[in-house]
Amino acid sequence: MEARRLAILYSHLCPFPSVSVPSLSSIVSPSACAPQSKETFPHDCVFCQIIRGDSPAFKLYEDDMCLCILDTRPLSPGHSLIIPKSHFPSLDTTPPSVVAAMCSKVPFISNAIIKVTGADSFNLLVNNGVAAGQVIFHTHIHIIPRKAGDCLWTSESLHRRTLKVDQETSGLANRVRELLLNISEENKDQVSTLS
Numbered sequence: 001m002e003a004r005r006l007a008i009l010y011s012h013l014c015p016f017p018s019v020s021v022p023s024l025s026s027i028v029s030p031s032a033c034a035p036q037s038k039e040t041f042p043h044d045c046v047f048c049q050i051i052r053g054d055s056p057a058f059k060l061y062e063d064d065m066c067l068c069i070l071d072t073r074p075l076s077p078g079h080s081l082i083i084p085k086s087h088f089p090s091l092d093t094t095p096p097s098v099v100a101a102m103c104s105k106v107p108f109i110s111n112a113i114i115k116v117t118g119a120d121s122f123n124l125l126v127n128n129g130v131a132a133g134q135v136i137f138h139t140h141i142h143i144i145p146r147k148a149g150d151c152l153w154t155s156e157s158l159h160r161r162t163l164k165v166d167q168e169t170s171g172l173a174n175r176v177r178e179l180l181l182n183i184s185e186e187n188k189d190q191v192s193t194l195s
Contacts, residue, residue, distance in 0.1 A: 065101040078117040119145035
Protein backbone atom coordinates (compact mmCIF):
# COMPACT_ATOMS: atom_id res chain seq x y z
CA MET A 1 0.00 0.00 0.00
CA GLU A 2 2.79 2.44 0.93
CA ALA A 3 4.62 1.73 -2.35
CA ARG A 4 1.41 2.46 -4.29
CA ARG A 5 0.91 5.74 -2.42
CA LEU A 6 4.50 6.79 -3.13
CA ALA A 7 4.19 5.84 -6.81
CA ILE A 8 1.03 7.90 -7.19
CA LEU A 9 2.53 10.84 -5.33
CA TYR A 10 5.65 10.64 -7.51
CA SER A 11 3.52 10.57 -10.66
CA HIS A 12 1.91 13.83 -9.55
CA LEU A 13 5.27 15.41 -8.80
CA CYS A 14 6.76 14.33 -12.15
CA PRO A 15 3.73 14.08 -14.42
CA PHE A 16 5.57 14.47 -17.71
CA PRO A 17 9.00 12.83 -17.28
CA SER A 18 9.52 11.83 -20.90
CA VAL A 19 7.06 14.06 -22.76
CA SER A 20 8.64 16.55 -25.11
CA VAL A 21 5.91 18.76 -26.48
CA PRO A 22 6.73 22.03 -28.22
CA SER A 23 5.04 25.16 -26.87
CA LEU A 24 3.65 23.60 -23.73
CA SER A 25 3.25 27.08 -22.26
CA SER A 26 -0.01 27.51 -24.14
CA ILE A 27 -1.63 24.55 -22.35
CA VAL A 28 0.55 24.02 -19.26
CA SER A 29 0.90 27.19 -17.29
CA PRO A 30 1.10 28.48 -13.75
CA SER A 31 -2.04 29.69 -12.06
CA ALA A 32 -2.85 33.31 -12.80
CA CYS A 33 -3.51 33.80 -9.09
CA ALA A 34 -0.30 32.13 -7.92
CA PRO A 35 1.30 33.98 -5.01
CA GLN A 36 4.71 35.56 -5.36
CA SER A 37 6.33 33.58 -2.57
CA LYS A 38 6.33 30.08 -1.10
CA GLU A 39 5.58 31.46 2.38
CA THR A 40 1.95 31.86 1.34
CA PHE A 41 1.65 28.04 1.14
CA PRO A 42 2.77 26.50 4.43
CA HIS A 43 1.94 23.01 3.13
CA ASP A 44 4.20 22.35 0.16
CA CYS A 45 2.04 19.70 -1.51
CA VAL A 46 1.93 18.99 -5.24
CA PHE A 47 -1.36 20.88 -5.67
CA CYS A 48 0.11 23.92 -3.91
CA GLN A 49 3.08 23.65 -6.30
CA ILE A 50 0.69 23.60 -9.27
CA ILE A 51 -1.24 26.60 -7.94
CA ARG A 52 2.04 28.50 -7.43
CA GLY A 53 3.16 27.59 -10.94
CA ASP A 54 6.11 25.51 -9.73
CA SER A 55 4.74 22.27 -11.26
CA PRO A 56 3.05 21.78 -14.64
CA ALA A 57 -0.60 20.92 -15.09
CA PHE A 58 -3.13 20.81 -17.91
CA LYS A 59 -5.58 23.45 -16.68
CA LEU A 60 -9.20 23.18 -17.77
CA TYR A 61 -10.76 25.88 -15.62
CA GLU A 62 -9.69 28.48 -13.08
CA ASP A 63 -11.31 31.17 -10.97
CA ASP A 64 -10.40 32.97 -7.75
CA MET A 65 -11.38 29.99 -5.52
CA CYS A 66 -10.47 26.85 -7.43
CA LEU A 67 -8.63 25.24 -10.29
CA CYS A 68 -9.60 22.26 -12.44
CA ILE A 69 -6.79 20.20 -13.97
CA LEU A 70 -6.45 16.89 -15.78
CA ASP A 71 -5.41 14.07 -13.46
CA THR A 72 -1.91 12.84 -14.32
CA ARG A 73 -2.99 9.24 -13.59
CA PRO A 74 -6.45 9.19 -15.21
CA LEU A 75 -8.88 6.32 -14.79
CA SER A 76 -10.50 7.39 -18.07
CA PRO A 77 -9.89 10.09 -20.69
CA GLY A 78 -10.88 13.47 -19.25
CA HIS A 79 -10.46 12.40 -15.60
CA SER A 80 -10.12 15.77 -13.89
CA LEU A 81 -9.58 17.22 -10.44
CA ILE A 82 -11.17 20.31 -8.94
CA ILE A 83 -8.87 21.71 -6.25
CA PRO A 84 -9.25 24.73 -3.99
CA LYS A 85 -6.53 27.37 -4.26
CA SER A 86 -6.13 27.34 -0.47
CA HIS A 87 -4.62 24.30 1.24
CA PHE A 88 -6.97 22.11 3.25
CA PRO A 89 -5.76 18.54 3.94
CA SER A 90 -9.19 16.89 3.80
CA LEU A 91 -12.81 17.56 2.96
CA ASP A 92 -13.82 17.72 6.62
CA THR A 93 -11.28 20.52 7.25
CA THR A 94 -12.39 22.51 4.20
CA PRO A 95 -14.76 25.42 4.93
CA PRO A 96 -18.30 24.92 3.59
CA SER A 97 -17.96 28.03 1.38
CA VAL A 98 -14.93 26.50 -0.37
CA VAL A 99 -16.67 23.14 -0.82
CA ALA A 100 -19.68 25.01 -2.23
CA ALA A 101 -17.46 26.93 -4.66
CA MET A 102 -15.86 23.68 -5.86
CA CYS A 103 -19.15 21.82 -6.18
CA SER A 104 -20.85 24.70 -7.99
CA LYS A 105 -18.38 24.22 -10.87
CA VAL A 106 -19.16 20.51 -11.32
CA PRO A 107 -22.12 20.85 -13.75
CA PHE A 108 -20.29 23.39 -15.92
CA ILE A 109 -16.99 21.49 -16.07
CA SER A 110 -18.47 17.98 -16.28
CA ASN A 111 -20.78 18.94 -19.17
CA ALA A 112 -17.78 20.15 -21.17
CA ILE A 113 -15.78 17.02 -20.34
CA ILE A 114 -18.69 14.73 -21.28
CA LYS A 115 -19.13 16.48 -24.65
CA VAL A 116 -15.42 16.41 -25.50
CA THR A 117 -14.81 12.79 -24.42
CA GLY A 118 -18.07 11.35 -25.72
CA ALA A 119 -18.72 9.84 -22.30
CA ASP A 120 -22.23 8.84 -21.25
CA SER A 121 -21.97 10.06 -17.66
CA PHE A 122 -19.45 10.63 -14.88
CA ASN A 123 -18.58 9.72 -11.31
CA LEU A 124 -17.99 12.46 -8.77
CA LEU A 125 -15.56 11.20 -6.15
CA VAL A 126 -13.77 12.40 -3.04
CA ASN A 127 -11.22 10.13 -1.37
CA ASN A 128 -11.24 11.53 2.17
CA GLY A 129 -8.55 9.97 4.36
CA VAL A 130 -6.04 7.15 4.01
CA ALA A 131 -8.57 4.31 4.31
CA ALA A 132 -10.60 5.90 1.50
CA GLY A 133 -7.56 6.02 -0.80
CA GLN A 134 -6.53 9.67 -0.41
CA VAL A 135 -2.88 10.03 -1.44
CA ILE A 136 -2.56 13.80 -1.84
CA PHE A 137 -3.64 15.57 1.31
CA HIS A 138 -5.07 18.69 -0.30
CA THR A 139 -8.85 18.56 -0.75
CA HIS A 140 -9.88 17.67 -4.29
CA ILE A 141 -12.88 16.36 -6.19
CA HIS A 142 -12.50 13.85 -9.02
CA ILE A 143 -14.66 14.08 -12.13
CA ILE A 144 -14.31 10.69 -13.85
CA PRO A 145 -16.00 10.36 -17.26
CA ARG A 146 -17.76 7.03 -17.80
CA LYS A 147 -19.06 5.03 -20.75
CA ALA A 148 -21.63 2.25 -20.54
CA GLY A 149 -19.98 -1.10 -19.86
CA ASP A 150 -16.51 0.32 -19.11
CA CYS A 151 -16.32 -1.77 -15.89
CA LEU A 152 -14.10 0.83 -14.26
CA TRP A 153 -14.95 -0.20 -10.70
CA THR A 154 -14.74 -3.81 -9.60
CA SER A 155 -17.41 -3.00 -7.03
CA GLU A 156 -19.91 -2.55 -9.86
CA SER A 157 -20.01 -6.32 -10.22
CA LEU A 158 -20.71 -6.84 -6.51
CA HIS A 159 -24.23 -7.43 -5.34
CA ARG A 160 -25.35 -4.76 -2.93
CA ARG A 161 -26.94 -5.82 0.32
CA THR A 162 -30.38 -4.66 1.32
CA LEU A 163 -30.43 -2.34 4.32
CA LYS A 164 -31.60 -4.24 7.37
CA VAL A 165 -34.45 -2.53 9.17
CA ASP A 166 -33.51 -3.55 12.69
CA GLN A 167 -32.41 -2.10 16.03
CA GLU A 168 -28.78 -1.80 14.94
CA THR A 169 -29.68 0.28 11.86
CA SER A 170 -32.20 2.34 13.83
CA GLY A 171 -29.58 2.95 16.55
CA LEU A 172 -27.02 4.04 13.97
CA ALA A 173 -29.48 6.53 12.40
CA ASN A 174 -30.45 7.88 15.84
CA ARG A 175 -26.81 8.37 16.91
CA VAL A 176 -25.95 10.23 13.67
CA ARG A 177 -29.05 12.48 13.97
CA GLU A 178 -28.21 13.20 17.62
CA LEU A 179 -24.62 14.11 16.77
CA LEU A 180 -25.75 16.35 13.90
CA LEU A 181 -28.25 18.06 16.20
CA ASN A 182 -25.55 18.63 18.85
CA ILE A 183 -23.16 20.02 16.24
CA SER A 184 -25.91 22.32 14.91
CA GLU A 185 -26.68 23.56 18.46
CA GLU A 186 -22.96 24.17 19.15
CA ASN A 187 -22.60 26.13 15.90
CA LYS A 188 -25.70 28.19 16.72
CA ASP A 189 -24.26 28.99 20.18
CA GLN A 190 -20.94 30.01 18.59
CA VAL A 191 -22.68 32.29 16.08
CA SER A 192 -24.79 33.95 18.81
CA THR A 193 -21.70 34.67 20.95
CA LEU A 194 -19.97 36.30 17.97
CA SER A 195 -22.78 38.77 17.31
